[in-house]
Amino acid sequence: MAQKPSIPKGTRDFSPVEMARRNYIFDTIKEAFRLFGYRQIETPAMENFSTLMGKYGEEGDKLLFKILNSGDFLRSVKPADLEEKNLPKLTADMCEKGLRYDLTVPFARYVVQHRNELQFPFKRFQIQPVWRADRPQKGRYREFYQCDADVVGSDSLNNEIELLALIDTVMSRLGIRTVTKVNNRKILSGIAEIMGESERLTDITVAIDKIDKIGLDNVKAELIEKGISEESVARLEPFLTLSGTDDEKLAVLERELAGSETGLKGIAELREVLDGFKALVPDNEVELDISLARGLNYYTGTIIEVKAKDVEIGSITGGGRYDNLTGVFGVDGLSGVGISFGADRIYDVLNQLELYPEAISGAVDVLFINFGEAEARAALKALKELRAAGISCELYPESSKMKKQMAYANGAGVPFVAIIGETELAEGKVTVKNMSTGEQESVAVSDLPQWLKEKK
Amino acid sequence: MAQKPSIPKGTRDFSPVEMARRNYIFDTIKEAFRLFGYRQIETPAMENFSTLMGKYGEEGDKLLFKILNSGDFLRSVKPADLEEKNLPKLTADMCEKGLRYDLTVPFARYVVQHRNELQFPFKRFQIQPVWRADRPQKGRYREFYQCDADVVGSDSLNNEIELLALIDTVMSRLGIRTVTKVNNRKILSGIAEIMGESERLTDITVAIDKIDKIGLDNVKAELIEKGISEESVARLEPFLTLSGTDDEKLAVLERELAGSETGLKGIAELREVLDGFKALVPDNEVELDISLARGLNYYTGTIIEVKAKDVEIGSITGGGRYDNLTGVFGVDGLSGVGISFGADRIYDVLNQLELYPEAISGAVDVLFINFGEAEARAALKALKELRAAGISCELYPESSKMKKQMAYANGAGVPFVAIIGETELAEGKVTVKNMSTGEQESVAVSDLPQWLKEKK
Numbered sequence: 001m002a003q004k005p006s007i008p009k010g011t012r013d014f015s016p017v018e019m020a021r022r023n024y025i026f027d028t029i030k031e032a033f034r035l036f037g038y039r040q041i042e043t044p045a046m047e048n049f050s051t052l053m054g055k056y057g058e059e060g061d062k063l064l065f066k067i068l069n070s071g072d073f074l075r076s077v078k079p080a081d082l083e084e085k086n087l088p089k090l091t092a093d094m095c096e097k098g099l100r101y102d103l104t105v106p107f108a109r110y111v112v113q114h115r116n117e118l119q120f121p122f123k124r125f126q127i128q129p130v131w132r133a134d135r136p137q138k139g140r141y142r143e144f145y146q147c148d149a150d151v152v153g154s155d156s157l158n159n160e161i162e163l164l165a166l167i168d169t170v171m172s173r174l175g176i177r178t179v180t181k182v183n184n185r186k187i188l189s190g191i192a193e194i195m196g197e198s199e200r201l202t203d204i205t206v207a208i209d210k211i212d213k214i215g216l217d218n219v220k221a222e223l224i225e226k227g228i229s230e231e232s233v234a235r236l237e238p239f240l241t242l243s244g245t246d247d248e249k250l251a252v253l254e255r256e257l258a259g260s261e262t263g264l265k266g267i268a269e270l271r272e273v274l275d276g277f278k279a280l281v282p283d284n285e286v287e288l289d290i291s292l293a294r295g296l297n298y299y300t301g302t303i304i305e306v307k308a309k310d311v312e313i314g315s316i317t318g319g320g321r322y323d324n325l326t327g328v329f330g331v332d333g334l335s336g337v338g339i340s341f342g343a344d345r346i347y348d349v350l351n352q353l354e355l356y357p358e359a360i361s362g363a364v365d366v367l368f369i370n371f372g373e374a375e376a377r378a379a380l381k382a383l384k385e386l387r388a389a390g391i392s393c394e395l396y397p398e399s400s401k402m403k404k405q406m407a408y409a410n411g412a413g414v415p416f417v418a419i420i421g422e423t424e425l426a427e428g429k430v431t432v433k434n435m436s437t438g439e440q441e442s443v444a445v446s447d448l449p450q451w452l453k454e455k456k
Numbered sequence: 457m458a459q460k461p462s463i464p465k466g467t468r469d470f471s472p473v474e475m476a477r478r479n480y481i482f483d484t485i486k487e488a489f490r491l492f493g494y495r496q497i498e499t500p501a502m503e504n505f506s507t508l509m510g511k512y513g514e515e516g517d518k519l520l521f522k523i524l525n526s527g528d529f530l531r532s533v534k535p536a537d538l539e540e541k542n543l544p545k546l547t548a549d550m551c552e553k554g555l556r557y558d559l560t561v562p563f564a565r566y567v568v569q570h571r572n573e574l575q576f577p578f579k580r581f582q583i584q585p586v587w588r589a590d591r592p593q594k595g596r597y598r599e600f601y602q603c604d605a606d607v608v609g610s611d612s613l614n615n616e617i618e619l620l621a622l623i624d625t626v627m628s629r630l631g632i633r634t635v636t637k638v639n640n641r642k643i644l645s646g647i648a649e650i651m652g653e654s655e656r657l658t659d660i661t662v663a664i665d666k667i668d669k670i671g672l673d674n675v676k677a678e679l680i681e682k683g684i685s686e687e688s689v690a691r692l693e694p695f696l697t698l699s700g701t702d703d704e705k706l707a708v709l710e711r712e713l714a715g716s717e718t719g720l721k722g723i724a725e726l727r728e729v730l731d732g733f734k735a736l737v738p739d740n741e742v743e744l745d746i747s748l749a750r751g752l753n754y755y756t757g758t759i760i761e762v763k764a765k766d767v768e769i770g771s772i773t774g775g776g777r778y779d780n781l782t783g784v785f786g787v788d789g790l791s792g793v794g795i796s797f798g799a800d801r802i803y804d805v806l807n808q809l810e811l812y813p814e815a816i817s818g819a820v821d822v823l824f825i826n827f828g829e830a831e832a833r834a835a836l837k838a839l840k841e842l843r844a845a846g847i848s849c850e851l852y853p854e855s856s857k858m859k860k861q862m863a864y865a866n867g868a869g870v871p872f873v874a875i876i877g878e879t880e881l882a883e884g885k886v887t888v889k890n891m892s893t894g895e896q897e898s899v900a901v902s903d904l905p906q907w908l909k910e911k912k
Contacts, residue, residue: 037850
């Protein structure tokens with residue numbers, strides 16, 4: 001087996017330096033989740049096929065990774081299905097399980113399965129990898145992490161305000177400058193209603209979304225081509241040309257949607273969310289954007305999307321309110337609102353903008369040079385004291401040439417090298433070298449933990 | 457779909473309370489890894505089939521979870537193989553990938569694949585789930601976490617001493633009383649050599665392992681039955697009746713193994729490791745145990761096993777030295793030594809002994825009661841200040857009845873409830889109730905972060 005081993009396409013190994021960077025992101029998000037009262041759950045990587053199938057549309061079903069049954073996986077397979085190459089049927093007969101595709105469906109399954117143990121409103125967060133058999137490309141992986149926070153069992157818009165504040169906390173702490181767009185599905189429904197085209201909601205939102213790219217006339221032409229009457233399209237125009245401050249936009253919307261109860265409800269909700277959040281975090285760049293429609297079939301109220309200002313990478317966080325999280329598992333009436341941080345895109349943003357703090361190399365604080373048996377024994381004792389003081393440290397395991405050991409320290413990015421040679425051993429001292437300045441100092445072994453704590 | 461959803465057998469959901477406990481364990485292990493200079497890597501959940509197959513024996517191959525190829529998974533399948541139900545061949549033709557079975561093979565693959573980027577000795581740790589299609593039973597799961605630390609590229613026994621100290625650090629911090637057994641594969645080889653039965657090493661170690669259970673005579677009878685001569689069995693006797701302190705045992709071994717170079721090397725190694733570790737951590741209950749043989753075909757030097765003293769659960773940590781980690785991937789000569797913490801067993805031990813610190817419920821520090829719009833707005837502002845001070849907190853989202861909100865606080869185990877009602881709002885104050893003592897105190901909103909920090 002001389003062939004160089006590799007990993008499946010679309011997956012990644014993470015080196016110590018990469019892990020230090022990723023942990024910095026995950027820890028920042030986790031700490032924000034904790035501060036905001038979200039509590040962690042974990043669910044298995046594998047879910048039953050019946051839990052996953054049909055939840056992500058036909059395309060999503062194809063992108064699920066399926067696990068071949070153990071033992072005789074052909075036991076339920078019908079010869080006719082093999083002959084006809086009936087792949088969906090064969091898959092269902094040979095695979096009882098699949099890898100989770102997102103964290104939302106497992107969460108819905110969790111809520112239904114454990115609903116008698118849960119207290120509502122239930123605020124949960126979950127940070128785990130998901131798997132999709134997507135065509136791998138730049139920034140798109142077959143294994144990647146999602147970081148989700150959801151509140152289920154509460155209709156209050158305070159949840160939306162808190163989630164926007166949570167996003168602001170994470171992005172501020174990571175140093176990412178963002179634009180946050182907010183919309184409400186009910187406004188989009190109201191627009192379609194006013195146009196007399198409630199059935200064409202998807203076409204209409206697609207058109208609104210294109211206005212910046214193709215211009216007003218082309219959007220109108222496209223809608224007419226799709227069979228929407230000129231009269232209806234004329235009614236859409238005030239929404240396509242919406243401009244000004246959020247308050248100005250809301251005033252126009254209020255006037256134009258006066259005839260739609262749903263539309264007015266959406267406006268009231270959006271105003272409460274925007275006003276509440278702006279009062280709380282005045283310096284966040286947040287704005288109403290009626291072209292925002294992500295996951296339209298899924299969201300029923302507030303829709304949120306966050307983009308990084310300094311990198312072209314698409315949305316780095318998104319979410320919204322859904323009225324029926326668990327209906328698909330037979331439990332109706334549980335509404336919720338949630339957001340998902342795209343940890344892998346955030347990782348790419350921080351890499352591009354070099355926004356990592358210097359201290360997160362993941363390197364050990366001190367490396368002890370190994371001069372032989374007696375010196376090593378003294379070093380091991382010193383290590384014990386340093387670790388008790390919370391300082392990470394190691395002894396170079398072999399008494400190799402000094403040059404080799406120093407090269408190791410340099411390569412690993414170790415900030416301090418400690419030397420206990422024959423002289424130091426006799427005097428109960430250690431020579432400490434600061435690897436960035438080159439300075440050396442002699443310190444009593446017993447003073448070393450305190451000395452290093454002050455220098456760190 | 458009214459059927460209550462479930463998860464695959466042998467897998468688990470973890471609730472917020474369970475996650476708080478598991479994080480306590482993982483964080484303790486991670487912090488120890490960090491203090492000892494191990495650096496984290498992560499590898500994909502899925503590995504290529506060729507990486508996994510043949511690495512765990514025939515039984516292990518069967519326990520691998522295989523991922524069905526995307527798209528037309530029958531494209532490489534031969535009709536004859538289907539007709540004959542040639543399951544291994546069909547599996548190989550339909551599945552390019554499998555879920556990782558442990559962290560050792562992915563680590564070996566990682567070291568070979570990235571060897572030009574790595575600096576040796578390379579000290580890595582890895583904490584990730586693994587999957588095995590084992591028959592689920594008490595304490596055995598199909599998805600569970602491994603926590604591995606390995607040094608690769610160093611023969612020094614300082615690594616063993618450090619690993620034993622690392623285990624001691626983790627167990628002391630978790631409050632688990634342990635017995636650590638240490639052996640050396642070369643001693644076992646030496647015994648077989650002295651007996652003139654080098655080919656029968658496995659039978660001999662199995663016999664040594666049984667002495668406590670079935671007694672000396674039965675062990676001897678069993679070996680003779682297996683075709684080992686009475687003369688050879690007589691030579692084994694001194695090893696079977698080994699007793700006393702480690703030094704006494706080592707003295708007997710030295711005398712009895714005088715004719716085996718390998719055996720004497722094993723004794724010298726073991727003495728260096730035991731002496732070094734005992735000098736460093738005198739209060740650890742560590743002992744030489746020549747019946748210890750775990751993973752015999754794998755280890756070539758030191759063998760380590762740790763058991764909990766107060767719970768019958770088998771080994772909770774184990775490891776040892778192997779001479780050729782990466783040979784199977786075509787790169788020889790990289791020796792290493794490593795240990796693996798059984799996080800799921802440690803979790804079971806801490807649960808049984810109730811060794812969790814009280815502070816790790818995962819509950820939020822403060823819950824604000826919601827009395828309506830204006831009060832909620834004031835509460836949201838107070839939350840912002842508390843979070844900036846590192847205090848976790850939340851507002852009950854709806855202005856429900858006080859009783860319902862207090863019941864939620866109780867159920868969630870929240871230590872402090874904060875009340876901003878009409879009076880408090882007018883006075884810029886907040887009433888804080890300590891949920892365990894029932895005491896209430898009125899505090900200026902601006903003083904709240906400091907007040908809570910002192911009470912926590």
